[in-house]
Amino acid sequence: MLLTALAWQSLLSRKITVGLTIFAISLSVALFLGVEKVRTGAKASFADTISDTDLILGARSGGVQLLLYSVFRVGNATNNVTWESYQDIASRPEVDWIVPISLGDSHRGFRVMGTTTDFFDRYKYRGGRGLEMAEGARFDDLFDAVVGADVAAELGYETGQEVVVAHGLASFTEHDDKPFRISGVLARTGTPVDRTVFVSLRAIEAIHVDWRNGAQIPGQTVGADAVRQMELTPGAITAAMIGTKSRLQIFGLQRWINEYPEEPLLAILPGVTLQELWSLIGVAETALVGVSAMVVATALLGMAAMIFSGLAERRREMAILRAVGARPWTILGLLSLEALLMAGLGVLLGLALLYGGLLAGRGWIDQSFGIYLRIGAPSPRELAVLGLVLLAALLVSLMPAWRAYRMSLSDGMSIRI
Amino acid sequence: MDGEDAAMAGGTSGQAEQAIRLRDLQFSWSGRTSFRMEVPDLRVARGEKVFLLGESGSGKSTLLSLICGINAPQRGTVEVDGTALGSLSAAARDRFRAERIGVIFQMFNLLPYASPLENILLPLSFAKARRARVADPRAEALRLTAGLGLEADLVCGARASELSIGQQQRVAAARALIGGPALIVADEPTSALDAARQGDFLDLLMQQTEAEGATLLMVSHDARLAERFDRVMDLSQVVLTSREGPGAGG
Numbered sequence: 003m004l005l006t007a008l009a010w011q012s013l014l015s016r017k018i019t020v021g022l023t024i025f026a027i028s029l030s031v032a033l034f035l036g037v038e039k040v041r042t043g044a045k046a047s048f049a050d051t052i053s054d055t056d057l058i059l060g061a062r063s064g065g066v067q068l069l070l071y072s073v074f075r076v077g078n079a080t081n082n083v084t085w086e087s088y089q090d091i092a093s094r095p096e097v098d099w100i101v102p103i104s105l106g107d108s109h110r111g112f113r114v115m116g117t118t119t120d121f122f123d124r125y126k127y128r129g130g131r132g133l134e135m136a137e138g139a140r141f142d143d144l145f146d147a148v149v150g151a152d153v154a155a156e157l158g159y160e161t162g163q164e165v166v167v168a169h170g171l172a173s174f175t176e177h178d179d180k181p182f183r184i185s186g187v188l189a190r191t192g193t194p195v196d197r198t199v200f201v202s203l204r205a206i207e208a209i210h211v212d213w214r215n216g217a218q219i220p221g222q223t224v225g226a227d228a229v230r231q232m233e234l235t236p237g238a239i240t241a242a243m244i245g246t247k248s249r250l251q252i253f254g255l256q257r258w259i260n261e262y263p264e265e266p267l268l269a270i271l272p273g274v275t276l277q278e279l280w281s282l283i284g285v286a287e288t289a290l291v292g293v294s295a296m297v298v299a300t301a302l303l304g305m306a307a308m309i310f311s312g313l314a315e316r317r318r319e320m321a322i323l324r325a326v327g328a329r330p331w332t333i334l335g336l337l338s339l340e341a342l343l344m345a346g347l348g349v350l351l352g353l354a355l356l357y358g359g360l361l362a363g364r365g366w367i368d369q370s371f372g373i374y375l376r377i378g379a380p381s382p383r384e385l386a387v388l389g390l391v392l393l394a395a396l397l398v399s400l401m402p403a404w405r406a407y408r409m410s411l412s413d414g415m416s417i418r419i
Numbered sequence: 420m421d422g423e424d425a426a427m428a429g430g431t432s433g434q435a436e437q438a439i440r441l442r443d444l445q446f447s448w449s450g451r452t453s454f455r456m457e458v459p460d461l462r463v464a465r466g467e468k469v470f471l472l473g474e475s476g477s478g479k480s481t482l483l484s485l486i487c488g489i490n491a492p493q494r495g496t497v498e499v500d501g502t503a504l505g506s507l508s509a510a511a512r513d514r515f516r517a518e519r520i521g522v523i524f525q526m527f528n529l530l531p532y533a534s535p536l537e538n539i540l541l542p543l544s545f546a547k548a549r550r551a552r553v554a555d556p557r558a559e560a561l562r563l564t565a566g567l568g569l570e571a572d573l574v575c576g577a578r579a580s581e582l583s584i585g586q587q588q589r590v591a592a593a594r595a596l597i598g599g600p601a602l603i604v605a606d607e608p609t610s611a612l613d614a615a616r617q618g619d620f621l622d623l624l625m626q627q628t629e630a631e632g633a634t635l636l637m638v639s640h641d642a643r644l645a646e647r648f649d650r651v652m653d654l655s656q657v658v659l660t661s662r663e664g665p666g667a668g669g
Contacts, residue, residue, distance in 0.1 A: 004541075004544040007537075008530070008533070011530075011532045011533055011537075012530075012532050014532065015531065015532030318527045319530055319531075321524075322524075322527075322528065322529070322530060322541075323530075323541075324489065324513075325487070325516075325522040325524070326517060326522070326541050326542040326545055326594070327513055327514060327516050327517020327518070327542060327545035327546055328513070328517075328545060329509075329510055329513045331510075
């Protein structure tokens, strides 16, 4: 008790250096926990990108690749799925619903996705949340388009505006003979949906009806009105989202698709492949945790250096304590206790900084990065980290404390300055 | 440890009339220097006020650290208040010092960040028996400081670092005296004071030591202060030092 009071008063008497040390520790703790929060938040948001879809179908390639282009709109499909195969699978008894996806075109840097209006009902994220329209309605006319929240925000689009789809992903040829009208804007989801332009599957067919091998066939152009009269059955699609009637049928259907004899196909479970993908990204995550752990270590070493530099001028304090009967161990305990108090205050202040920062910034983070940060009591893992910080502080303080112990043994009661 | 605990409690060992007894003592700092000292025989009677006259470098600090049990001699015995320190462990010697000895340094006696009152009460937290002898520590501290001519406001309100050196020395005296330790060891307690205040401080210290029934051992190089004491000893006659060997001549 006396030791605590002494340590406390001693710290109070060095307000500035002690305050700065505590502040450094608190910043490092807030950083570490902040990284931890963002990491788990990002991981959860990532895993929540798609839910309630049992299987994703595509041409045979890698599972991660299929997930990347079908859900994250990253990279390209190496092959398509023929419409016949799609029909075959759609008619399987296990299939409850199936939503086709056709990719390949773009609009000013955003991917264009051809699909059916079922997509807006079937696509779920963050554990079952559905898509909602921020304004306007789903596509109805052949040349209607629905845009994601980022597309609308970055390009300043509103409903009713006309847009032109470019052929391919980074091409200068545009389907400018068949412009689209924006029928609706989706509410923000924090998923790749925000960065996508949606049109109907038939529209994709329509804009390519007079194209061969990536270029318009000269002299055979079909006008926008003429195309409405045509039968626009797609020859192929890029991928499809599948829901089964019973979860027990997922694996059976997956095997059936993977062994489909007419065409090499692949079906993946999105959740499993997301995990696989995250484990690839996880290297960066580990690096981030490593760096913030280094920051904590630096702050603690700074504290040890501060205690060290104070030892010389505190020799008389130790001689006094020895003279009134303190044991050398008491001196060691006093210095370690001071370090613990500083680290403890640093941890508390760090938590305050973290939660203050979370409260202030989480709306903005969700809006800007689509990362939803939960505010809750520290997780057991975070508490363990905080405990480790205190333990590390104690261990680090043993260096100067041990030196003080040696000094108080050799100095005894004589005061050396 | 029962024997040690009994020794700690103190105050009852009336059969020992010596407050300090050093016999055939030999001490040298292990490894560091060639300094070696011997004390064939030193006795200070209970209640006596003894003045040890000696220049710095005459083994003064070493002698005091041996009496206080900070260091242990290689040979010979140190008895304080009837207890042979050689029979105690290092930790027990620390406790013994807390219980039986009050120390006053030349200067820088106080923890600068604590109040004078907290400084005075400091030894009580290391010494159970001394604490038990004081019914109300705060009142006792104020009684002692009043006797030493310090105002209560100053003792309770200020921080130790705000006191003048003279005031600090009086607070140090009160700390040495509180709880009635058997022995007060003062190491040049007046040398930081100006001549006029030296006498005042010593008079107060002696009065209070006498009132508490303690023994006073003071070391100083200033022979003018000697007349107030019961007995004066020349350190060079009590302590034989030698600086021979590889490190000699420095």
